[in-house]
Amino acid sequence: MAITPRERLLDLTRLISRAGRPMTGVDRVEFAYLTHLLQHGPLWGLVRSSLGYVLLDTRGCVALRDRIAAQNWGAPDRLSRIKRGLDPIRMRAESDLRRLCVARCLPLRLGAMLRRHLPRGLTYVNTGHTNLTDRVLSALQGVDARVTVFVHDTIPLDVPQYQRPGTVDRFRHFLNRAARADLLVCNSHQTESDLARHLPAERLPRTVSAPLGLDLRTPTQAPDGPWQAPYFVTLGTIEPRKNHALLLDLWEEIPEAHLLICGSRGWENHAVFARLDARPPRVHELPGLDDGQVAALLQGSAGMLFPSFAEGYGLPPVEAAALGVPLLLNNLPIYWEVLGDIPVYADVADKYLWRKEISRMAADHQAGRTRAEQAPRFAPPTWAAHFKTVLTLT
Template structure:
C-alpha cells in the first residue's frame, strides 16, 4: 500500500506532557514522527490530558507541531483549574489542545468518540512509551485498528537500580501490553531487537522492524561564555545515575589541563553527585537549559564529547558529536559499535586508567591542533528519510 494513503492515528501524549521543557531523545522521536506523518496523511492525533482525551485532525496536528516548536502556548482556560497541582505549562498546552481539537471526551467515552470520527482499519502509532493502556487498546479494537509501538530500549528492566520509583513496573506492564496487542514493534537498532527478544516470551514476540533514528543536526549558534578555557570537554544529558557523571567527577582531579562542561538538567536519585556539584569542584561547570544551537557551538569548540553512560537504547549525543566531526570517547556499549562503528574511542568504564589516559591525550591533541576526528573518515549520520522509508511501508 502507498504510504501516503494510509490513515494514521499518532499518540501525542508524551509531547504534551513535556510542554515548556527541553525535548529529550524520546520526545524528539515523537516530534519527528509528527512532522513526517503530516506530509504523508491522512493523520489524526490522540492525547490523554488530565481531564480526558482530545482528538486532533490534520490541521490540529499541524498547529500542535508549531506550538511545540515555538513553545508559544496560549493561556490556561477555566477547565485547567479543575486539576489541582497541574504544571502551569502543561495546563496551557492542554487548554490549547481543547481549542484545537475536533472532539474531546471523558475517559469512559473514548471508544464512542473514536468510532464517531475515525475510519475503521487505520493504524495507531505510539512512539512515547505512554498512553498504551487497556482503555486505549480496547477502543482501538473497536475500530479494527492496527497497532504499531516504538520500543526505544529495555533499560528499566536491565538496570532497575537506576530507575525512579515505580518506573520498572510501569515499563514491565507497557512491554507486556505491547507483546500482547501490537501488530508491529518499531526499534531503533538491532541491539534493541535483541534485548526485546531476551525479555519477551518466544510466543509473544510480534513482528519487529529496526531502523536507525535520523539526526536533525542543529546549526551551531553562539556558544555561551564562562570561566572555562581551552581545552574543555562536554558531557551531555540529564544528570541521572545511569549517565555516570560520577566517573568524570572522580577523574577530573587528574585532568589538570582541562575543564568539564556538564550540559543537562538535574534528574533524580543522584544526590551524591548533586552534592559534589554544589561544592563547585575546580574546572567543572554545570550548564543546564542550553538550547540545541548553543550545545552544538560548545561541542564544535571542545576537545571532545565524553559519554560514560552505563546503558543506552540509542544514545543521540555521541551521534550528534560525531556528525559535527568532534572527537568522542564512550563506554564500550554494543549500540555504539552498531551505529558509530570505528568513529569513537571506546573505553570500558571499569578501566579508569584508560579513561584518564584518553582524556589527557584528547586534551593535548586539541591544544596541538591534531585531533583524531580530523584524521578519521567523516561520519555520515542516519537520516530520517531512510528511517521512514523503512518504517512507514509497514505502519
C-alpha cells in the same frame, strides 16, 4: 468511512505532558513522527490530557506541530485553571489542544469518541512509551486499528539498579501491553535483540529495526562561563545510569582541562548532586541550554565524554559525531552498531585508560590536531531512511 492505506492516529501525549521543557531523545522521536507523518497522508492525533482525551484531525496536528516548534502557546482557558497543580506551560498547551481539537471526552467515553470520528482499520502509532494503556488498546479495537509501538530500549529491565522506584514494574507492564501490538519498531538491532530476550517468542510481535534519523543541532552562540580551552562536554540528564560519578572522580586528577556537564538533574543521584553542589574545580554544571548553545559548545570542545552504563541508542554521541567532535565512550555494543570505529572506546572500569585518553584528546586540541579527518567518515542515519523502512509496514 473509507480508509486510505496511509491514514494513521499518532499518540502525542508525551509531547504535551512535557510542553515547555527541553526535548529529550524520546521527545525528539515523537516530534519527528509528527512532522513526517503529516507528509504521508491524513493524520489524526490523540492526547491524554489532565482532563480527559483530546482528538485532533490533520489541521489540528499541523497547528500543534507549529506551536511545539515555536514553543508558542496561547492563554490558559477556564478549564485549565480549574485543574490544580498543573505546570503553567502545560496549562497553556492543554488549553490550545481544546481549541484545536475535533472532539474531546472523559476517559470512560474514549471508545465512543474514536468510533464516532475515526475510520475503521487505521494504524495507531505510539512512539513515546506514554498512554499505551489497556483503556486505549481496548478503544482501538472498537475501530479495528492496527497498533504500532516504538520501543526505544529495555534499559529498566537490563539495569534495574539505575532506575527510579517503580520504573521497572511500570516498564514491565508497558512491555506486556506492547506485546499486543501488530508491529514493534526498534531504533537498533541491539534493541530488537533485547526485546527478544525479554519477550517469549510466542508473544513477540513482528519487529523491525530502523535507526533514528538525525536533526542536526545548528550552532548558535555558546554561553559564556569561567571555563577555558581545552574543555570537554558530557550531555544528558544527571542520573545514575549516565555515570557522571566517573567523570567527577577523574576530574580530581585532571588539571589540564575543564568539564562542562550539560543537562538537568534527574533522580536517585544524591551523592553526585552533593559533589556538584561542592563546586569541584574545573567542573561546570550547565542545565537548560538550548540546542544551538549545546552545538556551539560541542564544536569548541576537545571532545564529548559519554561513560553511560547502558543506552538504547545514544543520540548525543551520534549528534557529536555528525559535528565532527571527538568521542570517548563506554564500550557498549550499541555504539559499535551505530558509530563503528569512529569513537575511542574505553571500559568504564578502566579509569587509567579514561584518564590517559582525556589527556591525549586535550593535548590534540591544544596542538590544533582537530576533528577534520574524522568528520567525513561519519554519515549519520536519516529520517528519510527511517520512514522508508517503517511506513512500508504501517
